[in-house]
Amino acid sequence: MNDPAPTGPAGAPLGEGAEPPDPDVEAIVAEIQAEVEAKRAAGAYPTALLERLHTEFHPDEGLEPPEVLVLVQSARPLRSTRPVVGGVIVFGKRVVRRLLAWYVAPIAQDQTRFNLAILRELRALEERVARLEERAASSPEEPEKGSRPRTGT
Amino acid sequence: MKLAFVVPRFAAGVLGGAEYHVGQLAGRLRRRGHDITVLTTCAVDHYTWENALPPGPDTVDGIPVRRYPVTVARDRSLMARLQTAIDGGLTIPPAHQEEWVRNTGHSEPLLDAIAAAADRVDALVFAPYLFASTVLGGRVRPDRSLIQPLLHDEAYARFTCVQETLRSAAGLLWISSGERHVAGRLIPGLPPGRLVGAGIELPAEPVDPKGARRRHGLEGTVVSYAGRREEAKNFPLVAEAVTAANLGWRQRVTLAAMGAGPAVLPPAARPFVRDLGLVDDDDKLGVFAASTAVVNLSLAESFSYVLMEAWSVGTPVIAHAGCEVTSRHCREAGGGLWVRNVEEAVEAILRLAADHALRDRLGAAGRRHVIQHVSWDATLDRFETAVAELLPVRAG
Numbered sequence: 291m292n293d294p295a296p297t298g299p300a301g302a303p304l305g306e307g308a309e310p311p312d313p314d315v316e317a318i319v320a321e322i323q324a325e326v327e328a329k330r331a332a333g334a335y336p337t338a339l340l341e342r343l344h345t346e347f348h349p350d351e352g353l354e355p356p357e358v359l360v361l362v363q364s365a366r367p368l369r370s371t372r373p374v375v376g377g378v379i380v381f382g383k384r385v386v387r388r389l390l391a392w393y394v395a396p397i398a399q400d401q402t403r404f405n406l407a408i409l410r411e412l413r414a415l416e417e418r419v420a421r422l423e424e425r426a427a428s429s430p431e432e433p434e435k436g437s438r439p440r441t442g443t
Numbered sequence: 444m445k446l447a448f449v450v451p452r453f454a455a456g457v458l459g460g461a462e463y464h465v466g467q468l469a470g471r472l473r474r475r476g477h478d479i480t481v482l483t484t485c486a487v488d489h490y491t492w493e494n495a496l497p498p499g500p501d502t503v504d505g506i507p508v509r510r511y512p513v514t515v516a517r518d519r520s521l522m523a524r525l526q527t528a529i530d531g532g533l534t535i536p537p538a539h540q541e542e543w544v545r546n547t548g549h550s551e552p553l554l555d556a557i558a559a560a561a562d563r564v565d566a567l568v569f570a571p572y573l574f575a576s577t578v579l580g581g582r583v584r585p586d587r588s589l590i591q592p593l594l595h596d597e598a599y600a601r602f603t604c605v606q607e608t609l610r611s612a613a614g615l616l617w618i619s620s621g622e623r624h625v626a627g628r629l630i631p632g633l634p635p636g637r638l639v640g641a642g643i644e645l646p647a648e649p650v651d652p653k654g655a656r657r658r659h660g661l662e663g664t665v666v667s668y669a670g671r672r673e674e675a676k677n678f679p680l681v682a683e684a685v686t687a688a689n690l691g692w693r694q695r696v697t698l699a700a701m702g703a704g705p706a707v708l709p710p711a712a713r714p715f716v717r718d719l720g721l722v723d724d725d726d727k728l729g730v731f732a733a734s735t736a737v738v739n740l741s742l743a744e745s746f747s748y749v750l751m752e753a754w755s756v757g758t759p760v761i762a763h764a765g766c767e768v769t770s771r772h773c774r775e776a777g778g779g780l781w782v783r784n785v786e787e788a789v790e791a792i793l794r795l796a797a798d799h800a801l802r803d804r805l806g807a808a809g810r811r812h813v814i815q816h817v818s819w820d821a822t823l824d825r826f827e828t829a830v831a832e833l834l835p836v837r838a839g
Contacts, residue, residue, distance in 0.1 A: 312804075313805055315777050315778075315780060316774065318780060319780050319781055322787055322791055322794065323787060325790060326784075326786045330786070335691070335786060336690075340687060340691060340785060343711060344683065346709040347680070347686075347712075
């Protein structure tokens with residue numbers, strides 16, 4: 291690719307030179323969209339790389355089902371990146387963790403119980419909605435009110 | 444005209460789009476001969492809302508300011524719970540929405556000052572839309588209140604109390620047609636409004652793209668970004684596109700990233716991102732001019748000064764199709780492209796890099812748009828007309 295050092299109107303005095311017609315940006319955007327769709331369909335893009343980059347750049351986008359995330363753990367693996375004093379630091383962290391466990395662990399348990407309760411309700415709701423959708427799809431449509439034969443008075 | 448601007452914070456060194464905009468507007472109106480006062484709180488930090496500055500009169504850049512203490516201390520525990528729910532996409536009940544607002548620097552003396560000023564000024568002008576100074580302050584004398592929302596599509600714009608205040612105002616002042624469109628979609632029954640816009644100064648001296656490339660060691664195809672380098676502004680998507688262009692498309696593209704704080708990115712991006720940090724305006728414009736495009740894929744914009752700055756030096760922009768404000772700017776100006784995903788972002792960058800004539804035509808169209816529509820003179824004219832039309836001078 292060439293060096294794209296711009297040759298445009300950066301800092302040029304106002305009104306200098308003839309003005310070119312405005313570009314049709316709608317058409318250019320539509321062209322790019324069509325090009326991307328065509329290349330995708332032809333498998334021209336490095337899909338595996340793009341998926342890997344997407345995961346790296348957007349780590350918070352939920353890839354795991356909530357069931358995996360229900361359990362809140364109060365004890366995490368203890369590590370230190372310090373080369374010499376790392377062992378001492380890890381030991382210190384372990385002592386602090388033990389000392390605070392009486393306070394932290396019940397909070398994590400409460401949160402786990404709450405998560406489970408919410409998730410159970412959510413799944414129950416999903417099942418109900420699915421049953422209702424199934425029933426609605428399978429039941430014959432009710433006749434319209436206007437088509438019902440009138441009875442005399 | 445005699446105007447009182449009401450903002451949650453107003454002090455030198457307070458960084459933020461709304462504060463910058465109100466500072467520019469108030470200062471320029473004052474230099475036009477209008478009688479301007481800013482009513483605000485003593486807070487500087489919009490997380491803690493602590494009273495950091497003394498109450499009473501002050502002057503900021505020649506603008507008379509009166510500060511009032513925040514009187515509702517922030518309930519950190521409540522706000523942490525509410526913020527978690529809001530960020531998680533949940534709708535919190537209206538009573539909690541009101542509590543959230545009351546925890547954003549609520550000052551009872553400021554409400555008294557608004558009441559006292561209402562009959563002495565031609566208009567009370569509130570900005571931005573979501574803090575206590577506007578949501579609660581705008582209720583004091585809605586008949587004398589104009590609100591400049593500076594709104595984008597986010598949870599706070601759906602708060603009942605926020606919508607009630609906006610609906611009750613005498614009028615609304617929009618900074619962009621995109622903002623007006625978003626607000627109309629989210630909030631039915633809005634009062635009359637006027638598109639006022641905002642302005643930027645065109646560079647007084649020709650900018651120096653070659654000097655910017657030399658200073659920062661930028662070579663080949665460069666795209667640039669300026670602003671907060673964080674998820675909320677979709678910065679990772681910009682870096683992802685540049686990384687994909689290098690690793691997947693095998694094209695050498697460098698991202699010049701400008702802004703405060705470190706740009707925290709995955710290791711894959713690091714060879715292709717130059718973190719220029721916080722640079723001065725001249726340097727920023729030089730880097731923009733040296734770039735194939737300025738890429739702003741944020742979904743949370745009510746105006747985007749960055750787009751206008753890019754166009755002021757003849758550089759096209761690439762925006763996100765999902766942002767009504769910036770994509771609409773691109774359509775109106777003809778100065779940029781909008782993309783929906785990484786592949787489209789890469790193709791847009793590479794097309795502009797390969798086709799200099801197209802790049803220059805887009806940049807020139809953007810520059811013409813800025814000259815014709817985004818000058819401060821035109822903005823102040825529109826502002827004066829809007830105030831006169833929305834709040835006609837009272838008899839007697």
